[in-house]
Amino acid sequence: xxxxxxxxxxxxxxxxxxxxxxxxxxxxxxxxxxxxxxxxxxxxxxxxxxxxxxxxxxxxxxxxxxxxxxxxxxxxxxxxxxxxxxxxxxxxxxxxxxxxxxxxxxxxxxxxxxxxxxxxxxxxxxxxxxxxxxxxxxxxxxxxxxxxxxxxxxxxxxxxxxxxxxxxxxxxxxxxx
Numbered sequence: 001x002x003x004x005x006x007x008x009x010x011x012x013x014x015x016x017x018x019x020x021x022x023x024x025x026x027x028x029x030x031x032x033x034x035x036x037x038x039x040x041x042x043x044x045x046x047x048x049x050x051x052x053x054x055x056x057x058x059x060x061x062x063x064x065x066x067x068x069x070x071x072x073x074x075x076x077x078x079x080x081x082x083x084x085x086x087x088x089x090x091x092x093x094x095x096x097x098x099x100x101x102x103x104x105x106x107x108x109x110x111x112x113x114x115x116x117x118x119x120x121x122x123x124x125x126x127x128x129x130x131x132x133x134x135x136x137x138x139x140x141x142x143x144x145x146x147x148x149x150x151x152x153x154x155x156x157x158x159x160x161x162x163x164x165x166x167x168x169x170x171x172x173x174x175x176x177x
Contacts, residue, residue: 010173013166020163027156038152069133077129078122085121089114 031038093110 005169005173005176007173007177010170013170017163017166017170020166021160024156024158024160024163027159028153029156031150031153031156038150042149042151073133074126074129077125081121081125082118085114085118089117 027041030041089110096106096110
């Protein structure tokens, strides 16, 4: 039982659960206190829910709205992530070249390290991007169907509920240990 409820994992989970709860409660607050902003965001959520409606309608192929929006999002995420990685490695490489004039073997190791990091980063960004896309699209579709016209507050409560599940895991871990 102690292996399932790991204290180190519970401590790290806090980095995910707190932002989820803050985002969720902020969305619920927007729904309650700022109705005009909530209406605008609801229209945007309805646009996000369109791919799910297209998928239910049986639209497929490269002209599918879901495929186009997922492709665009992944392209932007990968371009930004790999651009940032390249910039970091470029700055580190230039600094090392100026500071110490490295050997040829170091440059090969540096290049291999960049390639491996780029591959791992690409896989990670694709997984995070796809997961986020389907959570937002699926969550917004569910929120729209659950309480019509109140998608922002509903989505906020759902997101805060996910954070609450993480908090529950942390609580049970504290009880077990």
